[in-house]
Ligand SMILES: Cc1cc2nc3c(=O)[nH]c(=O)nc-3n(C[C@H](O)[C@H](O)[C@H](O)COP(=O)(O)OP(=O)(O)OC[C@H]3O[C@@H](n4cnc5c(N)ncnc54)[C@H](O)[C@@H]3O)c2cc1C
Ligand code: SF4
C-alpha cells in the first residue's frame with residue numbers, strides 16, 4: 001500500500017501526538033480560492049484546484065482521478081443512468097436524486113453515541129453480523145479528539161458501532177480502498193459522503209468486488225478539522241466541552257456539552273462575517289447534498305425533528321432498508337410552508353458580503369423561520385435549492401471556467417422556477433445554454 005507520510009489510515013494517534021495541523025486554529029485556514037486541506041501538505045501535489053480530500057488520491061487508484069473526480073468532471077448523469085437505469089424525473093427527484101421510496105423512521109432503541117438514532121452504524125453492523133459483507137468503510141474519531149475523522153476499515157460489528165456520530169470534517173475514506181484490495185475483500189459496504197460516493201461509483205468496476213453496498217449520508221458545508229475548531233470557538237460558550245452538535249430543522253444549531261447541558265444558536269445569529277473562508281472551495285462547488293448516487297441515503301433534513309429521513313434509491317437500497325426495518329419505528333413524512341416566498345430575498349443576498357442584521361431583526365427572522373418557514377420535506381427542498389444557488393454562484397464567481405464541467409444539468413432544471421428572478425438579480429441567465437457572459 002502506498003501510504004503517504006502525513007496520513008495513515010487506521011493508525012492510532014495518542015492525543016499528544018496529534019499532527020500540528022489538527023490542533024486548534026486562530027482563524028479560517030483557507031481562502032475561498034485555494035485547495036482545501038492541509039494545503040502545504042505534499043500529498044496534495046498534482047490534485048486539481050478543487051479537492052475535498054475524499055482519499056482516492058491517497059490510494060493506488062490515484063491515476064483514475066482525472067476520470068473519477070467530481071471536481072474534474074461531474075458525471076452524475078451517466079452514473080445515475082448506470083446505477084439506476086434512468087435519469088431523474090421532474091419534481092422532487094430533481095432535488096433529492098432518483099429514489100424508489102422515501103420514509104421518516106428511527107431506531108426504536110438508539111445506540112449510544114449516534115448522531116441521530118443510529119440507523120447508519122446499525123445498518124453497517126448488521127451487514128457484518130449477517131455475513132452479507134466482509135468489511136465496512138466508516139469514519140471513527142481519531143483518538144484524543146471528538147470530531148477529527150479517522151477512516152476505518154471495520155471488520156467487526158462493534159468496530160462499526162464504535163464509529164457512530166458525525167466527525168463533520170473532510171475525511172479521506174477512500175484511501176482505504178488499498179486495504180480492501182490487499183485484504184482480498186470481495187463484499188464491501190461503504191458509509192460515505194456524496195463526493196466520496198461519486199468517486200467510488202466512478203471506479204466501482206475496477207475494484208473487483210462481488211458486492212458493494214453504499215450507505216450515503218447527506219453532506220453540505222463540510223470543513224477541515226482546524227476550521228471546525230475555529231467554527232465551534234465562534235458559536236459556543238464552551239467549545240471544548242461539546243460532545244454532539246447538529247444543524248437542526250428548527251433553523252438553529254443544537255450543541256450538547258459533557259455535563260449534559262444544551263446550547264442553541266439560531267442560524268440567523270451566526271457571526272457570518274467571522275465565518276467567511278471556513279468552508280472549503282470544494283464544498284462550495286458541490287451539487288449533491290442528498291448523496292444521490294448511494295443505494296440508500298440516511299439523513300434527517302426531510303423529516304420532522306427527532307426523526308431520520310430515508311431515501312431508498314434502488315433494489316440494493318431496498319434490501320438494506322428491509323434488513324433494518326424490524327428495529328425501526330416508522331413515522332410520517334410531512335410538508336409545510338412555502339419555500340418560494342423566501343427565495344427572491346435569498347438570491348438578492350448571494351452577492352452581498354456576509355453581515356449580521358440588528359438584534360430585533362434577527363429575533364423576528366428566527367421567529368418567522370421557526371413558525372412560518374418551510375418544514376418537513378419543504379425544508380429539505382428549500383435548503384437543497386439554497387445550496388444549489390449558493391454553490392452555482394460560488395462556481396461562477398470563483399471558478400467560472402469550470403462551470404460546464406462541474407455543474408450537472410439537474411442543477412439548472414431544479415432552479416428553473418427561479419430563472420427570471422435570477423436573471424433580474426444577477427444580470428445573467430441561470431442556464432448556461434443561453435448564457436452570454438459565461439466565462440468559457
Ligand atoms: C459534514 C456532514 C454534514 C451533514 N449534513 C447533513 C444535512 O445537512 N442534512 C442531513 O439530513 N444530514 C446531514 N448529515 C448526516 C447526518 O448528520 C447523520 O450523519 C446521518 O443522518 C446519520 O445519522 P445516524 O444517527 O444514523 O448515524 P450514526 O449511526 O451515528 O453514524 C454516523 C456515520 O457517519 C459517518 N461519518 C461521520 N463523519 C463522517 C465524515 N466526515 N465523512 C464520512 N462519513 C462520516 C460515520 O462513519 C458513521 O458511520 C451530515 C453529515 C456530515 C458528516
Ligand atoms: S476530491 Fe478525491 S479524487 Fe478529487 S482530487 Fe481530491 S482526493 Fe483526488
Ligand code: SF4
Nearest residue numbers: 194195219222283286
Ligand atoms: S459538502 Fe460535498 S464536497 Fe464537501 S465533503 Fe460534503 S459531499 Fe464532499
